[in-house]
Amino acid sequence: MKRTFTVIGLGAFGSTVARELARLGNDVLGIDLDPGHVNAIADDITQAVVADARNEDTLRDLGVHDSDAVVVAIGEDLEANILVTLTVKNMPKPEVWAKALNHNHHRILHKLGADHIVHPEHEMGLRLAHAMMYPEVLDYISLGHDLFTVEVRASEKLVGQTIDSLGLGSRGVQMLLIKHQREILAPPANDYVFRVGDQLVMVGTLDNLRNLSPYL
Known part of the structure; x- marks a missing residue:
């Protein structure tokens, strides 16, 4: 409109x-x-x-x-x-x-x-700093109260693993959707197997997302 x-x-x-x-x-x-x-x-x-x-x-x-x-x-x-x-x-x-x-x-x-x-x-300074520190992060949005949604490119080490293997629940992070080329899975099943080219959209606190980043 x-x-x-x-x-x-x-x-x-x-x-x-x-x-x-x-x-x-x-x-x-x-x-x-x-x-x-x-x-x-x-x-x-x-x-x-x-x-x-x-x-x-x-x-x-x-x-x-x-x-x-x-x-x-x-x-x-x-x-x-x-x-x-x-x-x-x-x-x-x-x-x-x-x-x-x-x-x-x-x-x-x-x-x-x-x-x-x-x-x-x-805000642009923060985005630049985060992009330099976490090059795998494609985009992020602050939701307030220290909550963020992030879009992350799946690394090679993640390919072949399942969502369940990441233990997101115990890490305080939720997988909202996965984009693969033109396909969008929202929400994806816990037994979803990551593929090359996957883009993951997750939500969590900044600390929880940082702690998860080495596994992505």
């Missing part, structure tokens, strides 16, 4: 979000003070505007209050980020996603009532 989004701040993070939302078939309004940022994305989203998002009347004239969600992606001007978040949060409809620059900024955005707070640089 097509939705309407506004992205305020069209730097590297904001422009990436805006382009991807548009690519997924949504109406996207992009706002930035820098004409260069606006011109760079104008052909990729529904509408790109040079405007001062700190002005509430300007936002209302642009229809921001009718958006399903607003991403406050202003990355350098802390004051502007906070002011725009507060302004948009006072609008009744949009869900507010705000970019935090640091921990203290996160606390302020939380106090303002931002629905979602993201730390793109911090």
Whole structure:
């Protein structure tokens, strides 16, 4: 279903979000003070505007209050980020996603009532570190409360073994599904025998997943 989004701040993070939302078939309004940022994305989203998002009347004239969600992606001007978040949060409809620059900024955005707070640089740094430490991990998602889902490529030593042989239950890990080429087994049987090219999707705490990694 097509939705309407506004992205305020069209730097590297904001422009990436805006382009991807548009690519997924949504109406996207992009706002930035820098004409260069606006011109760079104008052909990729529904509408790109040079405007001062700190002005509430300007936002209302642009229809921001009718958006399903607003991403406050202003990355350098802390004051502007906070002011725009507060302004948009006072609008009744949009869900507010705000970019935090640091921990203290996160606390302020939380106090303002931002629905979602993201730390793109911090999160990308974590992903890079995990990718370097665990190259067999294809992807992971934090579920909160130290729970993660991970997608892992089955190693050669795992081929020929069964799920049951891993003792996942006693290790506090659950196998959600196995992908093999175009085949998806969800959930797989405990007597499933691992094959070359299998991709395993599991859920567990970070410590339990780390303890399991040598056996994968």
